[in-house]
Amino acid sequence: MVVTTPPATRTRTAIVVPDEAAWLTWGHDLAAAGIRRVAAAERAEVLVASTLIPSALVPTVKEAWERMPPDRRLELLDAPLPGVPAAEALHGDGHHEHAADAGERGHEMHDEHEMHDGGHDMMAIVGDPSEDGLVMEAISFTLGPLAPSLPGGLVVDLSLDGDVVASATVRATLAADGAEPIPDPLAPRAWEAARAAHDGATDDTAASLARVEAERALSHAAWLRTFGTALGWAQLADAALDLARVLLPVRAGTDADGPGRRLAELLAPAAQRLRGVERLTSSGRFRRRLAGEGRLDAAQLRQHGIGGPVARACGIPADARSDDERYRRLDFEPQLADGGDALARAHVRVREIAESLRLLSALAADPAPVRSATPAASVEGPRGPLRLQAHGDRLHPRQDGSDALRELAAKAITGLELASATAVLVSFDLSPWQVGG
Amino acid sequence: MSTASPFAIVAVALGGAALLALIEQLIAERRFAPAALAGRAAGTLRQPLSMPDVKDAWLYHGAPGLLLLGAILALAMVPWAPGFRGLDLSTGAILYSGALAYVTPAVFMAGWGAGRPLQVVGGFRFIALMLAFEMPLVMAVTAVGAPAESLRPSAIVDVQHAVPLALSQPLAFVLFVPAIMAVCFIAPFDLPQAEGELGGGTFASYTGMHAAVVALAQKVLLLGAAGMTSALFLAGWHGPLLPPALWMAVKTLAVAALMLWAGRRLPRARIDRQLPFAWKFAIPLAIVAIAWSGLVTLLFYR
Secondary structure: OOEEOOOOOOOEEEEEOOOHHHHHHOOOOOOOOOEEEOOOHHHOOEEEEEOEEOHHHHHHHHHHHHHOOOOOEEEEEOOOOOOEEHHHHHHOOOOOOOOOOOOOOHHHOOOOOOOOOOOOOOEEEEEEEOOOOOEEEEEEEEEOOOOOOOOOOEEEEEEEEOOEEEEEEEEEOEOOOOOOOOOOOOOHHHHHHHHHHHOOOOOOOHHHHHHHHHHHHHHHHHHHHHHHHHOOOHHHHHHHHHHHHHHHHHHHHHHHOOOOHHHHHHHHHHHHHHHHHHHHHOOHHHHHHHOOOOOOOHHHHHHHOOOHHHHHOOOOOOOHHHHOHHHHHOOOOOOOOOOOOHHHHHHHHHHHHHHHHHHHHHHHHOOOOOOOOOOOOOEEEOOEEEEEEEEOOEEEEEOOOHHHHHHHHHHHHOOOEHHHHHHHHHHOOOOOEOOEO | OOOOOHHHHHHHHHHHHHHHHHHHHHHHHOOOOHHHHHHHHHHHHHOOOOOOOOOOHHHHHHHHHHHHHHHHHHHOOOOOEOOEOOOOOOOHHHHHHHHHOOHHHHHHHHHHHHOOHHHHHHHHHHHHHHHHHHHHHHHHHHHHHHHHOOOOHHHHHHOOOOOOHHHHOHHHHHHHHHHHHHHOOOOOOOHHHOHHHHOOHHHOOOOHHHHHHHHHHHHHHHHHHHHHHHHHHOOOOOOOOOOHHHHHHHHHHHHHHHHHHHHHHOOOOOHHHHHHHHHHHHHHHHHHHHHHHHHHHHHHOO
8 A cells, every 4th residue: 555645647547535526625636636536446546535534434435445456556635624544444444433424324325336235136116106107116225425426425315216316315424523623624714714703703804704705716616517527518527627726726825825916816817717617607508408407496495594505596695795794895795596496506606706706806906904893693605604603611513504405405306317316416515514504 | 342351440440449539638638648548548457357246247247348349340331431341231321220239238238237226227328318319310321321222331422422411411410410429328428327427337347358348349439430420421531632541531530529529518418308309309300301311312313
């Protein structure tokens, strides 16, 4: 076993833990490093993972490692993940406690390669005819926690009637352990801002806003890359990756230097790449592929208190930034769409990238501290409003509606053909991290 | 008319597949690196064979060979130059579609034999796709056979010495191209092996020689599809100045490049839309194309 970080040499097939989009948001461009993800462990030359592997992923990662060819290699990268050391995860007995799955089906759930008996026992004749009058064979299986197009750690239990989803449940299996958790490592800057808001900080500077907006833009671009892959549309996936690549230095710049002239210089290519993405997402090809798919209505979302881009795609102007005095001074407007479908969700995220770039430009032009008289109650993260709630001497992270959103996503894909179900599921940009909600 | 030896056809398959791999690399990765491709192929060949622990594993092991056999048999029907083709049959154009029929069991065997849910779904998908598009494919071929009064591919090329059939029979052409791409599961019709939703689908878990044979077979299918499109609709080897074989090669590679380019610029076709399209629209339109072909033949080819 050789432990290295990926050099940009030849292309290598890889199992990626947890997933490519997550690595992109953590600043690692695996595609540029020559990593090409494959779904089947048998074809993978390397296993790309974090130095610590979340305990819920350990059995699946270990199984994938054991199925890889004998000359397999392990490539470890740094990521803000809790868990067990990779070497221990791969060579231990695999009986790690599933922080998120305790009491659930954790040890029974593996990736989509899992067969129950080594035969075709995933199928069983069901008695009820499907819509076309035929009695079909049901195919029941589990996608995840390392499934194509899904964030690593998200698990979907599916039953197909032919190639139509007959039933589905969606579970987030990852949870931060430890005394001071990062509630969701996919949005650490937004959670830092939420903590600052909870602590009553009112003298936050432009740098904090810039970090959150750069994180949002990069998160949405990484999501769009995954979405393009799920749609089988290489041009969109490539355009999104190109955008993410120019957003990486923007985010690094906001982390290191804050807003200023250097940030302004970094934003110019991002705006140019965004125009390329907008051309594709406003095209007839995109609209025809997604219009009407996975539609939710606003009443459902209001009832469950769901916010974020999913709610804004239903025309609900819910955005924690609207209530933040600092954003109001920057003429912030929430980005809305009307359809409530996968198309609207994609459009909202692309518009939010544009709005984040505009906000970053404004902050770069005037990087003076942006003060607020009152602290924000919550912070709008890439997937919705985040806040911390005190219970006794402990702080509990909250992302309202996140549990309900997974249930609605499962309902939304029921009755759809598998390709559409995948696209719709990805369109929700669900986090695999369990945050109270 | 003379025919080429089986060895020559295999050489065309290997050489053409290598060229198509380079073109694909140029389009997908925006670079030209033959050494990288060779390294990737060598890496694949070094892998041990994957052995699924399922009851029907023989299906899994037999599928790549059958796929390659069907692809090469189809390729043998393509007329590359006057006197140079694998099989010179009076029904070669139809037999081309017949040879592609071997692809269906091969894809399904691969999916079923792998014993994994998404691979099985990929196999089922391909059967549905093949059944739906094979009919308009054969009907479009029938339409272009009328002016030549023959289904011999070389005769169809010869009848295009003045006007390519893509111009005189545009409807048959626009039906043939998506149908042949669907039958050869070329993106955006790569439904049985959809990466984003099926994780690579039917062929995802093949390794070593199996994976190499599958990759070769897919390139040969693309080569055959592009070659037959050039022969049946784009006047094959006819063209000014260049030698006939070179014209055919240029047209074939250009069509293949366009197919690969289109596959990246379009979202993957949805099977729930493609099947109704094929059965409800493409087949009736193919009947119209045949009627149009009869009219054009009576007016201009007699």
